[in-house]
Amino acid sequence: MKVVVLGAGVVGVATAYYLARAGAEVTVIDRNAGPALDTSFANAGQISYGYSTPWGAPGIPTKAVKWMFEKHAPLAIRLDGSAFQLSWMSAMLYNCSPERYAINKERMLRVSNYSRQCLAQLRADTGIQFEGRSAGTLQLFRSQKQVDQAQRDMEVLKECGIAYELLDKAGVCRAEPALAQSGATITGGLRLPDDETGDCFLFTNALAKLAEGLGVQFRWNVEIDQLEQGADGSIGGVRIRSAGEPQAEVLQADRYVLALGSFSRPLLQSTGLDLPIYPVKGYSLTIPIVDEALAPISTVLDETYKIALTRFDQRIRVGGMAELGGFDRALRPERRATLEMVTRQLFPGGDLPRAEFWTGLRPMTPDSTPIIGPTPIANLYLNTGHGTLGWTMSCGSGKLVADIVLGQPTDIATDGLSIQRYLRAGKVCTRAT
Structure with a gap:
């Protein structure tokens, strides 16, 4: 055929x-x-089976309004003049109900968990190399409210048989030792030990x-x-x-x-x-490591700014944010500033002046x-x-x-x-x- x-x-x-x-x-x-x-080419580098979470979730509409007035907001909306953009955003809001969230997360986890099995078999069959690590993903919480909200995700993870650990600040620092030297507020974290990392381009x-x-x-x-x-x-x-x-x-x-x-x-x-399918713009920095003691071991996902910091062999990939503005690929300096701010707060072991700044368009469905x-x-x-x-x-x-x-x-x-x-x-x- x-x-x-x-x-x-x-x-x-x-x-x-x-x-x-x-x-x-x-x-x-x-x-x-x-x-x-x-x-x-330069995505966030995380292979996040357990963190396959719908963007449309309870509480997102309220957060989206608040983010409109924040300097380092994870979401920005620029009207592109199309009726499709408005209908897509309306459909995404429809998916923010608890019922839709549960349906969509189960579907996503079904595919992601299967993908974990397929990648493991591919690696066993071929020995494929891509600067991969198998040290899990740590979702970092800066407030008790974020810890409380994680209960909803843990219920779905449990139903789908996906391993997880809810950590306090001490547990977070044991999982990612460099965070013990961070000046950022750390309340706790949700660790998904079966998640992986790697360079998607490689x-x-x-x-x-x-x-x-x-x-x-x-x-x-x-x-x-x-x-x-x-x-x-x-x-x-x-x-x-x-x-x-x-x-x-x-x-x-x-x-x-x-x-x-x-x-x-x-x-x-x-x-x-x-x-x-709408093109949702994201950004990343690829940063050479100069101090391994101040670099992540695996992937840390900052829940506040929706930014992932992922460890490669001698580089840190920092990626995140979402812009709804059509097929615009402009590299906006204010987005780089946000990525650099989070990096300095959490893992200042990289050479930021030498970082490569990139943007790409993620193909998003409303659900x-x-x-x-x-x-x-x-x-x-x-x-x-x-x-x-x-x-x-x-x-x-x-x-x-x-x-x-x-x-x-x-x-x-x-x-x-x-x-x-x-x-x-x-x-x-x-x-x-």
Whole structure:
């Protein structure tokens, strides 16, 4: 079976790998010069199985109003002039109820926990290296209110069989010794010992080489003009244009998987499917370490500022924040200032003047759950909308969609994961069921 995968970020490459491993003839198309040069390039570095948490949660609407007046707020909204932005935000607010939060978190944890198993097997099978660490994630609380609010998450973690530890300040400092020297207020923390860290860019490039060894063909510097539909409504081919080539060509396959992240929605609109995926902008710093005693061991997630600080071998990756403002990629100095402020407070062991400042667009759905599986178009499948958790969910969602595409039994339940949850009365809505 011939399969074309659109997109070579971590999700697209993982999809291609698992398809090829199962015997498919796979071609991957990407507009960049190599793997993971978009959102997967410099993300926060955390593989947060247990911290797969919906952005839409009880209390978020009130917090969002408060953040509008804060200098270092984790959320900023810039109207982009589209009705879609307003409907997407409305749908996200709809998902802030306790009932929707519980449904969405279960779906996310289902995929994330499966991805943990898939990555462990991949590592055992291939020995893949990516500056990975297996020392867990520590969600850092600066107030007792945050500790109290963590009870809701712990209930869901317990129901899903995910290990966790609620720590006091002393426990936090034992888990991350450098925090004992921090001047920040520390009330406690929620530690998820099974979470991991690693450089997503290194991982994706290593996995792409493994995929090539299985016969996957990667076509770089290729723009995708459109998906062409046949007379029966299925995808008849992908019209592409290679860099430097005046003529477009149509690439044909038996089945197609769309894994273009934030760019999935614009491409798919010509088919009549309007995906509820919005580009949520995030920022990161990659900082050389100069004092290991003042650097994290693994990932610390500052709950107050929604910023993650992750340890690589000789670097710290600091990432976070969310801006709703369309496809704007401007590097805003005030965002760098926030990342640097949190770093100085918690882990001042890095060389901030030499830090690399980066921004990327996360493909977010209103319910924070990715869209994985078939579509109403018979030979078109989706693996997109992972938001901040593409790195975390990549192996699980890649294996899952490969099984679906090839008609194999899946290892986990797929209910609530496909575009079907957004389809009502023959149209795509922004509110999921």
